[in-house]
Amino acid sequence: MTPPRELLPPRARIFVAGHRGLVGSAVARQLADEGHEVLTRGRAALDLRDAAGTEAYLRDVRPDAVVLAAATVGGIMANQNFPVPFLEDNLRIQLSVIGGAHAAGVGRLLFLGSSCIYPKLAPQPITEEALLTGPLEPTNEPYAIAKIAGITQVRGYRQQYGAAYISAMPTNLYGPGDNFDLETSHVLPALIRRFHEAVRDGREEVVLWGSGTPRREFLHVDDLARACSLLLRTYDDGTPVNIGCGEDLTIRELAETVRDVTGFTGRIAFDTSKPDGTPRKLLDVSRLRKLGFAPRVPLADGIRDTYEWWLRSGAASA
Template sequence: MEQNAKIYIAGHRGMVGSAIMRRLEKAGYHNFITRTSRELDLRDQAAVASFFAAEKPDYVILAAAKVGGINANNIYRAEFLYDNLMIQNNVIHQSHLQGVKKLLFLGSSCIYPKMAPQPLKEEALLTGELESTNEPYAIAKIAGIKMCDAYRSQYGSHFISAMPTNLYGPHDNYDLKNSHVLPALIRKFHEAKISGAPEVEVWGTGTPRREFLHVDDLADACFYLLLNFDEPGLVNIGTGEDLSIRELAELVQHTVGYQGAIRFNTDYPDGTPRKLMDVSKLAAKGWRYSIGLKEGIRAVYEDFVQHEQKNMSSVSA
């Protein structure tokens, strides 16, 4: 990528988009095009067409999406399917029409079948039924992968797809109703510590196994792919290591310094039994993660506490 290239980051204020922008800035890139969702509704075909025609970006990173945890995915099924399809259809199509040099489409590990062999290889896509709770989001993301491949095969577009594992890091969503498991646990244990609650409730049985990647590592992988990867299909981004939700809860409990008990509420669904990425494809390209989960959670918790203190001081002021 040329140093002065115009780079459009869709979703630049989200956890993923902001991390990618930080990584690109670190590498000396500063010619960014950004729009908030209020400034540009990516679901609006005409608005997106006008934006691309006026700005003509050289590179596009599609990190904008409607996202949420297992509960949000299951409740807002129509929005998760419609909004994500519209966002990616408009951005990918206009990238083609305006001659974008390279586009990076970001999805999620939930694209894989619920009972796919572990660890999840890229070839497992569309080999079985999806996990029902996040099926709408997964179907949208699968469509995005196939769309990138279709434009590549028909028009020679340099559109690539990357599927990250579970992410955490700065600018995460800590809302207990709509957040993912790690930020939800951080908030729960922190609030229980502050209030002196005797126990913390964790959804499910604690037995499902999950993999977690710091968003700064994801951003580094995305930058690496933009420079070094140009193939059809998709590439997994993760650590290749996982742990049980119980082990994760205990790690967060220890990091926060909460002294009470953990109670697993089995009335809530577990979701997929295991989701571990096979990251051998990316490893063969020469990239590996660098931020360990223990140090990553410690840094994220310190950041969370700082934000909570700022919020408290602004409310009291």
């Protein structure tokens, strides 16, 4: 089989926007391990919502490629409580970075979206063609709309300017560097913290939101980073690429796995007055598999790795 054409030079200079977050930090590690020069800029030095400042920075450093991993993110509670920044901050970041990259002559860009762009009741597993075929899940609609706008922006630069810009839609992610704040975190780190604190406090029961029946797919962030590198090197098409593992489980099953990892021995209860969100969200990852990608981190091992990282970080005792 003919190897795919390499779209990056061997030691490319790559700006990772959002390098301190869960996704950006993993992508930066992966690219550095492959011998690329990773360029970063902290929020205090560069506000990515500032279009003029972002363009000026990119014109100054002249990277070979940009990975747009910066975003305002969070779980159901955060999306419900703060819809304005989930929409407006993400729109501003995307407009600044993608437009700035083009103005600065950056030849390659990877925009990272989210699987929440797909309709709430999309056929499972969800193919890339399901985009804009039905209503979104209301609990994260502002964030999803912002990410759909980013995909449209990338496609626009491809269509109008022939830019080699691409989009990828990751599934639910977790791993070292995750956010464990119960008000703003996603489901998996929130579960880890809830069960850890139940063990610490000697509680006999953990009560979780919803029914426990929705099914979700989870990918370790190191596997995501490997997929991003592969796409940067080999993929050049306007269709966004799903990034996932192709397997899912119920929230109850996920909770039971986290329970076992943290050593909790009490009961798990569900508060069905709280929202479940989308009933099922499993990505069709056949497009990515055809490029040669396969995940390496089993879920239980990845949860244990994430839990141990959180304990080492000292945040668990704060």
